[in-house]
Amino acid sequence: xxxxxxxxxxxxxxxxxxxxxxxxxxxxxxxxxxxxxxxxxxxxxxxxxxxxxxxxxxxxxxxxxxxxxxxxxxxxxxxxxxxxxxxxxxxxxxxxxxxxxxxxxxxxxxxxxxxxxxxxxxxxxxxxxxxxxxxxxxxxxxxxxxxxxxxxxxxxxxxxxxxxxxxxxxxxxxxxxxxxxxxxxxxxxxxxxxxxxxxxxxxxxxxxxxxxxxxxxxx
Numbered sequence: 001x002x003x004x005x006x007x008x009x010x011x012x013x014x015x016x017x018x019x020x021x022x023x024x025x026x027x028x029x030x031x032x033x034x035x036x037x038x039x040x041x042x043x044x045x046x047x048x049x050x051x052x053x054x055x056x057x058x059x060x061x062x063x064x065x066x067x068x069x070x071x072x073x074x075x076x077x078x079x080x081x082x083x084x085x086x087x088x089x090x091x092x093x094x095x096x097x098x099x100x101x102x103x104x105x106x107x108x109x110x111x112x113x114x115x116x117x118x119x120x121x122x123x124x125x126x127x128x129x130x131x132x133x134x135x136x137x138x139x140x141x142x143x144x145x146x147x148x149x150x151x152x153x154x155x156x157x158x159x160x161x162x163x164x165x166x167x168x169x170x171x172x173x174x175x176x177x178x179x180x181x182x183x184x185x186x187x188x189x190x191x192x193x194x195x196x197x198x199x200x201x202x203x204x205x206x207x208x209x210x211x212x213x214x215x216x217x218x219x
Contacts, residue, residue, distance in 0.1 A: 007052040010045060027051070039063045061099075068095045068103040076107075082115050083108075084145020119146050119154035131164040136196020162205060165197045169209040185210065 012026035015037075022034050025045070035045075039062045051059075071093055072086055081089075083104055090100045107113040119141055126132045126140070134155050141151045172188055179187065185206070192202045 007050045010047055010049050010051060013040060013045065013047055035059065035063055036066050039066050042066075064095065064099050065102060065106075068093075068099050069106065071095075072103055072107055072112075076112060080118055080121070081113070082118055082144045082146055083113050086113065087145075115146050116150045116153060119150045120157065123154040123158040127159050127161055127164050131168050132195050133161050133165065133192070133197030133201065134158065135198060139196070161197055162201050165192055165195075165201050165205045166209060168192060168195060168197075169205050173209060 008027045010025065010027060011029050012024075014024045014026070016022045016024055016034060021037050023037055023040050024034050025032050025040075039045075039059065043059060043062055045059070068090055072090065075081060075086060075089055086104060086107070087100055090103060091097075095103070104113065122141060123134070123137050126137045127134070132140075137158070138151055138155060141154070142148075169188060169192060172191055173184070176184055176187070188206060188210070189202055192205070193199075197205075
């Protein structure tokens with residue numbers, strides 16, 4: 001919305017036919033642009049008000065902020081996301097760095113983006129429901145752009161991974177009892193390692209589950 005002439009007057013604000021939530025703005029009798037109803041209300045636009053180039057720049061900025069917020073709300077309606085994930089998606093959508101930064105700040109103020117809380121919930125779900133180890137959880141959170149201090153804080157309060165590892169091991173043993181003992185032990189260790197359990201957790205769980213299954217665990 002660039003404007004180079006003198007101040008002009010808003011002569012009409014008409015709801016659009018196809019989308020009643022958007023408003024067509026007329027200056028001196030000529031249609032200039034469409035805006036969201038939220039932008040019109042936020043800036044107090046009304047028929048008879050005079051606007052100049054600076055006003056139009058402010059209107060353009062406010063509309064971009066509105067569109068960025070709406071897109072972020074849409075993304076968050078599908079699932080929780082980290083600040084980094086939202087930043088990437090907003091950038092790919094074409095919003096400028098300043099608009100993205102302002103949008104993320106507003107979302108944080110609304111408590112709609114909280115990386116520390118996201119990390120805590122993610123770690124708990126991945127361990128108790130997904131049966132993944134803390135090493136795996138740490139890597140997944142890093143990929144989502146969560147700061148290391150949030151990750152370590154989440155893992156420090158997360159459930160013990162040992163119970164999850166035990167459940168995984170018991171299911172694996174029940175499905176693979178026909179394997180030779182040495183092969184079964186190697187494969188079980190590798191399977192638990194791929195799920196992100198630590199070596200200490202794996203050795204401990206194998207010492208319990210393999211022993212219970214009638215096999216003798218190895219160091």
